Amino acid sequence: xxxxxxxxxxxxxxxxxxxxxxxxxxxxxxxxxxxxxxxxxxxxxxxxxxxxxxxxxxxxxxxxxxxxxxxxxxxxxxxxxxxxxxxxxxxxxxxxxxxxxxxxxxxxxxxxxxxxxxxxxxxxxxxxxxxxxxxxxxxxxxxxxxxxxxxxxxxxxxxxxxxxxxxxxxxxxxxxxxxxxxxxxxxxxxxxxxxxxxxxxxxxxxxxxxxxxxxxxxxxxxxxxxxxxxxxxxxxxxxxxxxxxxxxxxxxxxxxxxxxxxxxxxxxxxxxxxxxxxxxxxxxxxxxxxxxxxxxxxxxxxxxxxxxxxxxxxxxxxxxxxxxxxxxxxxxxxxxxxxxxxxxxxxxxxxxxxxxxxxxxxxxxxxxxxxxxxxxxxxxxxxxxxxxxxxxxxxxxxxxxxxxxxxxxxxx
Ligand code: ADP
Ligand code: ASP
Ligand code: MG
Numbered sequence: 001x002x003x004x005x006x007x008x009x010x011x012x013x014x015x016x017x018x019x020x021x022x023x024x025x026x027x028x029x030x031x032x033x034x035x036x037x038x039x040x041x042x043x044x045x046x047x048x049x050x051x052x053x054x055x056x057x058x059x060x061x062x063x064x065x066x067x068x069x070x071x072x073x074x075x076x077x078x079x080x081x082x083x084x085x086x087x088x089x090x091x092x093x094x095x096x097x098x099x100x101x102x103x104x105x106x107x108x109x110x111x112x113x114x115x116x117x118x119x120x121x122x123x124x125x126x127x128x129x130x131x132x133x134x135x136x137x138x139x140x141x142x143x144x145x146x147x148x149x150x151x152x153x154x155x156x157x158x159x160x161x162x163x164x165x166x167x168x169x170x171x172x173x174x175x176x177x178x179x180x181x182x183x184x185x186x187x188x189x190x191x192x193x194x195x196x197x198x199x200x201x202x203x204x205x206x207x208x209x210x211x212x213x214x215x216x217x218x219x220x221x222x223x224x225x226x227x228x229x230x231x232x233x234x235x236x237x238x239x240x241x242x243x244x245x246x247x248x249x250x251x252x253x254x255x256x257x258x259x260x261x262x263x264x265x266x267x268x269x270x271x272x273x274x275x276x277x278x279x280x281x282x283x284x285x286x287x288x289x290x291x292x293x294x295x296x297x298x299x300x301x302x303x304x305x306x307x308x309x310x311x312x313x314x315x316x317x318x319x320x321x322x323x324x325x326x327x328x329x330x331x332x333x334x335x336x337x338x339x340x341x342x343x344x345x346x347x348x349x350x351x352x353x354x355x356x357x358x359x360x361x362x363x364x365x366x367x368x369x370x371x372x373x374x375x376x377x378x379x380x381x382x383x384x385x386x387x388x389x390x391x392x393x394x395x396x397x398x399x400x401x402x403x404x405x406x407x408x409x410x411x412x
Contacts, residue, residue, distance in 0.1 A: 001125065003167045004034040007136065007158035010044035011175040012232035013077045016084075022173065022232055023084040026131055030090055035125045037165060039136040039158040040081050042073025047137075047151070063108035067138075067148045071097070074135035074154070082133045092131040093124060097138035097146065102157070104139035104147045111139055111147035112215070113156065116164040134161065155216035163223035170225050171241075172212065173232035178242035179204075179211055181408040182259040187400050189409040193257070194239075197247040200257050200351055203385045207349040208262030212244075220244060247353060255354035255361060256406040259399050264315040265295075265345040267377055267389060270325070272337040273309055275302035282334045283309060283325070290324035292317045295347070296378045296389060312378060312389055315343050345377065346395040349387040350402055362386050368405035374398055 006029065008022045022038075029036050041047075050070045054061050078094040085092035100120060104111035121132045136154025139147045149156050155172060162170035179201065180190040196204075198221035205214040211229060220227040230241025273279055280299070287294055292313050300308040313321055318341050328334045355361050362379075365386055369376060374397065378389040390398055403409065 001033060001035040003037060003125075003165045004029050005037045005039065005158050005162040005165070005167045005170040007039040007154060007170070007172045008041065008081075008232060009154065009172070009174045010041045010046070012173050013040055013042075013081070014044035016080070018232075019077070019080055019084050023081060023088060023090075025173070025232070026085060027088055027090055030130045034168075035129075036131045037121070037161050037167065038081060038131055038133045039154055039161060040074060040077040040133060041136050041154040043077060046073035046076075064145050067108050067111075067146050071135075071138040071146050071148050074137050078133050078135040082131075085131050085133070090131055091129045092133055093129055094133045094135070095121065096135045097157075098140040098144075100134065102134075102139040102160075104141055104149070106141040106143060106145075106147070108141070108145075108147055110150040111141065113139060113149070113160045113219075116160055118164055121165075149215070150213065152210055152213035153215075155213040156219060159216040159219045159223075159225050159227060162225045162227075163219060168226070170220070170227050172227070172229045174211065174229060175231070175233065176211065176229075177231035177234055177240070179209075179229050179244070181257065182399055182403050183209065183211075183261070186261070186396050187259075187403045189400075189403060191409050191411070193242050195243045195245050195250050196257065197250050197353055198244055199247060199353055199384060201244050203349075203351040203382075204258050204260045207260035207351065207385065207387060208347065209258070209260040217244065253354055254352060254406070254408070254412045255358045256350045256352040256402075256408065257354070258351045259402050259406075259408065260349045260351060261395055261399050262347040263392065263395060265312050265347050265389060265392075266315040266318045267310060267312050267342040267345045268318065268321060269308055269310045269340045269342075270334075270336040270338075271308050271340060272306045274335055275299075275305055275307040279334070280309070282328065284311075286324040286328040286333070287311075287313075287321055290320050292321045292324065296380045296387070298378055310378065312345065312347070315345075318343060342377075344392045345389050346392040346398075347387055347389050348395060348398045348402065349385050350406065351385045353384050355384050355386075364405060365402060368401045369398060372397055372401045374401075
């Protein structure tokens with residue numbers, strides 16, 4: 001039997017009624033002759049609630065216990081989905097990550113998948129089971145502890161299963177009907193894309209578009225998984241949603257194909273550090289060791305041997321960054337006059353493979369922001385993206401202005 005992977009995100013399993021609706025979709029694919037692997041997320045809001053409880057009990061929590069708590073939301077939906085399917089007369093069974101076992105490394109909270117043995121689930125398919133329901137987002141470490149794959153990780157579970165089982169397709173059911181030129185919740189003019197290249201989706205995801213977890217796109221690209229994003233609320237035909245595919249399979253080609261944003265950014269500046277060889281290493285090594293995800297970095301011009309060093313990181317890592325830098329200062333590893341944290345920043349980025357062969361995109365982006373009176377704090381670029389850090393209150397405006405400036409509402 002051909003195998004299909006179907007993943008349902010939090011809003012698609014938010015209530016028992018929605019679980020029933022999702023199960024009906026699964027039933028239709030079973031009727032077409034597929035053996036289906038269903039990957040489920042926790043009910044909407046549940047993971048946030050669990051994370052909140054962990055933070056409240058233990059702000060500097062033990063990551064192994066964080067994973068024990070935070071992975072539990074998916075267990076509930078997996079069992080409920082299997083029961084719903086059984087009630088519909090479809091032979092179904094649920095699996096938690098450790099039962100598969102979905103093997104990961106030991107990086108609790110952001111573990112990477114190492115192996116997915118297929119024998120266990122395949123044996124059940126051969127015995128007549130039609131649907132394997134797997135709890136997304138979770139796995140088991142070499143030490144035998146439960147791990148989680150980072151927020152949004154059920155997407156990655158789905159793609160990894162599709163690769164391991166050689167599935168015909170991996171369908172990601174969510175609360176929007178595809179991948180758009182930007183988040184349709186922020187820009188009403190956002191346009192749904194029929195197709196998007198892996199490279200572009202990879203950039204959009206890593207720059208904040210949470211419609212797919214970055215790692216899931218990486219895996220789909222590496223293992224050539226046919227990956228589709230579509231609505232769990234609307235009727236879908238064979239061509240519904242958005243297909244993530246190779247660059248060669250894209251007909252439409254614009255210089256900029258999407259705008260992404262990341263709302264909760266902070267800008268930190270070390271005032272007056274000694275400008276000497278090794279200073280960047282002395283600053284960023286303790287930050288890395290503390291698990292701070294440094295993103296943009298700027299070093300100012302130096303005056304009398306001293307300079308300012310600015311970097312950005314997620315706003316919820318500011319405390320950790322401050323602690324790490326203060327410790328390094330006390331240990332005499334670095335020396336600075338002051339550390340200033342601006343916790344009201346956001347990052348907005350434009351992405352497009354067309355930028356490789358087009359000059360002037362950055363200038364056009366900066367003009368569009370200037371026309372709205374938006375000040376740019378930090379800029380970074382790569383081959384197919386340009387990102388700016390701005391004041392958070394202008395984030396929506398910036399996304400809309402850039403969407404307009406690059407005429408993303410129009411097809412190429
Ligand atoms: P799920 O719970 O199904 O995993 P997520 O909330 O993780 O769903 O992802 C879907 C959301 O991603 C959408 O509701 C939308 O607000 C957001 N999003 C951000 N950027 C985009 C984009 N370019 N296209 C579509 N959705 C986007
Ligand atoms: N429930 C997890 C989260 O909210 C994983 C997922 O939904 O993909 O991050
Ligand atoms: Mg998600």
